[in-house]
Amino acid sequence: MLSVLLLTAVAGCSSNTPPDAAPGGDRPLLWGPCPALPEGATRDPRQTCATLQVPLDHDHPDGRTLELAVSRIVTARPDSRRGVLLLNPGGPGLEGLELPSLYATMLPSEVLDRYDLIGFDPRGVGSSSPVTCGLTDVSLATIFPYPAADGSIDANVALARETAARCAASTSGDVLPFITTANTARDMDRIRQALGEGKISYWGQSYGTYLGAVYASLFAEHTDRMVLEGNIDPSSVWHEGFARFWGVGMASRFPDAASHAAANDDLVHLGRSAEEVTAAYLELASRLDATPASVPGTSVRISGGLFRTFTYSLLQRDEQIPLLVQFWRAIGHLADGTPTAEDAAVLQQLFAQEPARTGVPVDNQTAVFLSLICGDASWPTDIELYRKNTAEDRAAHPLTAGMPFNIWPCAFWKTQPREAPVEVTSQGAHNILLLQNRRDNATPWESGLGMREALGARATFVGVDAGGHYVYGQGSSCADSVSDTFLVTGQLPQDDVFCAN
Known part of the structure; x- marks a missing residue:
């Protein structure tokens, strides 16, 4: 286990009051009410919102613009304010x-005393000039291409060919290349x-x-203090990253759930060991591939792909x-009638x-997801290569059934990326500060190490011997303490840290 050996102060400028106006004569942000929430949702009454015009194409800043929705809660104390903490989920x-x-509600007072909290819907998302691909079937099973x-x-x-064509022909078709x-x-x-x-501090x-x-x-x-949690390897976006890490991540995380099911076999009846539960899960997924199960009272049909996606x-x-283990049991009973x-x-x-959010297309998240993974970097176009690689991965990683190597709409995307990925x-x-769980199925340990290598001496890596995609506030006092100390004082461990819990 790595330990904290040396702390170093991070230099940076600070300010004492929360400014409202932009430098250089730009319009100030006019803070007021936020967009209406869906029924039943709540927000902190202190939160206010504003809009900001940004160029559609930053290479042509005087051209067409998009409108960004930005939010703020002024939490910093004037006598200890450092700046803002920009947030992205x-x-x-x-x-x-x-x-x-x-x-x-998550951060301790000593952190909140130093930063005003800033949120935003990224371009094309939610209240920020939302885009669409004109899709009506926006299920997760459609996004993740599980084979037959x-x-x-x-x-x-x-489906990939059709989806790419619909995105290009949609009312947002001319905007998608810039997302x-x-x-x-x-x-x-x-x-x-x-x-x-x-400068801005940031938590992503x-x-x-x-x-x-x-x-x-x-x-x-312009970068002050940055916390990155559950990390993507920046050298592998996006096709290569899906292929390298998805199966590995599921294989490392799945035993946690399988062990829980085995320990509760008297209620779940999937097996008395993690190995037996895994075999039962794979058998059920295979049955659903062949014959999806209809959920009573809904239009939902649980295919093998949707079953695996909910598990993920x-x-x-x-x-x-x-809840996941109860889901497995319920779907097993459903498949058995x-x-x-x-x-x-x-x-x-x-x-x-x-x-539903008023004014937000039903396929908004799907449209943005596809625009980013297709527009950030080029994808292979050889269908036979996808066929070969999917079959090989299907045998190597049965939990993901070949999906990570399968074809996405990006293979047929109508526009090429406008620039190379940023190095x-x-x-x-x-x-x-990099926070990473050892058994993270969404951004696996190996992916976090890729981010660590890319950032080199700029970063300190804090690894936690835990499962799941979220680190902070999940029970690791070790990781939480390093995070809070960094945001409050600017001090980072000089060497990487491994937290037992």
Whole structure:
């Protein structure tokens, strides 16, 4: 286990009051009410919102613009204020406007005393000039291309081709090529300027780690303290990263859930060992590949792909593992034709209809997700290569069934990336903290090490012997302490740290 040997202070400028006006004569951000929330949702009453115009194409700043929605909670004390903490939840395609309300409950007072919390919906997302591909089937099973029951990818090829064509022909078709990570990072610097800040601190999770690393590479001189949690290897976006890490991540994380199911076999009846549970899971997924199960009272049909996708999602948090195991049991009963009232309650919880956001297309997250992964970097176009690699991976990683190597709409995307991926650089101050769980199925340990290598001496890596996609506030006092100390004082361990819990 690595230990903290030496602390180094990170230099940076600070200010005492939260400025409202942008430098250089730009319009100030006019803070007021935020967009209406879906029914039942709540936010911190202190949170206010503003809009900011940013160039569609940053190479032509005087041309067409997009409107960004930005939010703020003023939490910093005037006598200890350092600046702002900009927040991003990842995705790609997740809305970030409500993050100040969330982080105001997560972060300790000594951190909140030093930063105002800033959220935003990235370009194309939510309340920020939302884009669409004109898709009506926006299920997760459609996004993640699992092969057919016999391993065929013919249906995936046809769907990928159709989806790419629909995106290009949609009302957002001319905007989608500009929905990229590099442009989102440039938008972040426009937010910095509009806030009147010389530097910004940043907290990014999942995809937000890649976005943060790109920002820190493009705008090192404007980067203050940065926390990146659940890290993407910036050298492997996006096709290569899916292929390298997805199967590995599921293989490292799945035993946590399988062990929980085995320990509760008297209730779950999937097996008395992790190995037996895994075999039962794979058998059930195979059955659903051949014959999807209909969820009573809904239009949902649980295919093998959707079954695996829900498993992937629920594995991201430890507290969701009991629900995941109940889901497995319920789907098993459904496939057998013997669902119980308890099964129905579990499925109702998982498949409850999310309230719609007014003015946001139903496929918004899908459209942004595809725009980013297709627009950040080129993808292979050889269908036979996808066919070969999918078959090989299907045998090597049965939990993911070949999906990570399969074909996506990016193989048929109508426009080529407008620029090469930004090189994430190790040049800059030692002011980036990387938080990484050992058994993270979404951004595996190996992916986190890739980010660590790319940032070099700029970063300190804190690894936690835990599962799930989230590190901070999940029970590791070791990781939380390093994070809080860094944000409050600027001090980072000089050497990497491994936390036992």
